[in-house]
Amino acid sequence: MNTPERFSNLPDYAFPRLRKLLHGTEPGGEVVDMTIGEPRHGMPGFVAPVVAQTVDEFAKYPPNEGTPELKAAISGWISRRYGVSLDPETRVMALNGTREGLFNACLALCPERAANGDTPTVLIPNPFYQVYAVAAVAAGAEPVFVPATAETGFLPDFASLPEDVLARAEIAYLCSPSNPQGAVADALYWRELIGMAEGYGFRIFADECYSEVYRNAPPPGVLQVAAEMGADPEKIVSFHSLSKRSNLPGLRSGFVASGPANMAEIKRLRAYAGAPMPLPLQRVAELAWCDEAHVEESRALYARKYAIADEIFAAWPEYTPPQGGFFLWLKVDDSEQATLKLWRETGVKVLPGAYLGREVAGVNPGAGYIRVAMVTKDTDELQDGLTRLRDCLAG
Missing domain, CATH: 3.40.640.10 (Type I PLP-dependent aspartate aminotransferase-like (Major domain))
Structure with a gap:
């Protein structure tokens, strides 16, 4: 099997797929990007x-x-x-x-x-x-x-x-x-x-x-x-x-x-x-x-973020608080539709869970979720973005 054939059945990577999904749609508010897992806490001073x-x-x-x-x-x-x-x-x-x-x-x-x-x-x-x-x-x-x-x-x-x-x-x-x-x-x-x-x-x-x-x-x-x-x-x-x-x-x-x-x-x-x-x-x-000092400082900020998310999504159906990492895995009816709706109506950008899963026997276990990266340095920005998300999709 040559290389083109070997890779021909792989779907596009998640972020190019997201760009295609949102292409041509204007954000419905100030953009809060919660897609990529790129930490934005402060770097170590050294x-x-x-x-x-x-x-x-x-x-x-x-x-x-x-x-x-x-x-x-x-x-x-x-x-x-x-x-x-x-x-x-x-x-x-x-x-x-x-x-x-x-x-x-x-x-x-x-x-x-x-x-x-x-x-x-x-x-x-x-x-x-x-x-x-x-x-x-x-x-x-x-x-x-x-x-x-x-x-x-x-x-x-x-x-x-x-x-x-x-x-x-x-x-x-x-x-x-x-x-x-x-x-x-x-x-x-x-x-x-x-x-x-x-x-x-x-x-x-x-x-x-x-x-x-x-x-x-x-x-x-x-x-x-x-x-x-x-x-x-x-x-x-x-x-x-x-x-x-x-x-x-x-x-x-x-x-x-x-x-x-x-x-x-x-x-x-x-x-x-x-x-x-x-x-x-x-x-x-x-x-x-x-x-370890810079790690502990960053972890304390994530603890505050966990608390914010837990409060905002306390009534969210099937909300499962993450035990580690910085992503929320939120249950929705359809991951692509929810992502597009959020972007169009609020400017909050998330990643469809379907793009992280693979369909097996007709089921993609990510299709009913969105992934939300809590990587913002500013907890006020996080609270604003998560609140907009909840109000848009829970309405």
Whole structure:
């Protein structure tokens, strides 16, 4: 199968589809953009000084896997956050954000054939972050979309899949806290999924980029639970980012952590196809992983946003307060119609949930929802936008 054929069945990415939906329609009020998950809280104060102090390092080729100092900072953060000690040289690698890692790790680790000789499957929550499906298709695997609905606690029930699908599984993607629903996988969920991974022989790709944006207790991480179980570290691949944690989406900085054998394969592909972060940006990332004060300040602002949303949508049908992340996943009759109505009548811009899901057996689990990003720096703007949204769609 050549590349055009392989990708021909993929729908357009969510944001080009949104632009087409709204094209030609004027906003019905002052625009409040709640579409993209781009944090707008203040950046850490050390960013500009560090870049200024290290600007001469733009003249150097950066280390492909991350500087020793950055890898040590990442390993130290993992130890403080999850109580897990990982060798920074063999167990972690810096990334240009998690999207790069989520895609390239699938190419590096998904075999051309499953153990039984059939086409491998890649298990994907539905709805989902769209890079998961593109990575599966690029690797020549069959993407299998697993509904993550209110009935399953907005997390995929992988155990409900047919035996033959699980027998061919090579990778299972899971985002916790989840995008778009804000559901958190607890320790029991992780233990059961890790048990399945060891039993069926697949790897868990844990997208944990929202791990530091939460309501109450810190979400348990896959590295933490796997270590407590004594699980095979090669079954676990964890991805983290500074985009959400540190309000640095433009830094394009994250990391991947796994077992030494997995990391060797990921690094080998990175040597040929990866683009390392410029050195001044690696210096910023090093400090960001070592500092928690700016993270706590940002999380306190999100706590106020949760409270605002809970109050405004207290009477909203089937309102489920997010336990983590910064999205609201609001029930509507039709996601496209609701999005268009909001834009036309209020100027509030949201994302149709249907654009984040895939239709399986005639059902798209995102079609009856809209995703609302609570990323504004100003809580007054947030309150105004959410109030307009509620009054428009509840009327």
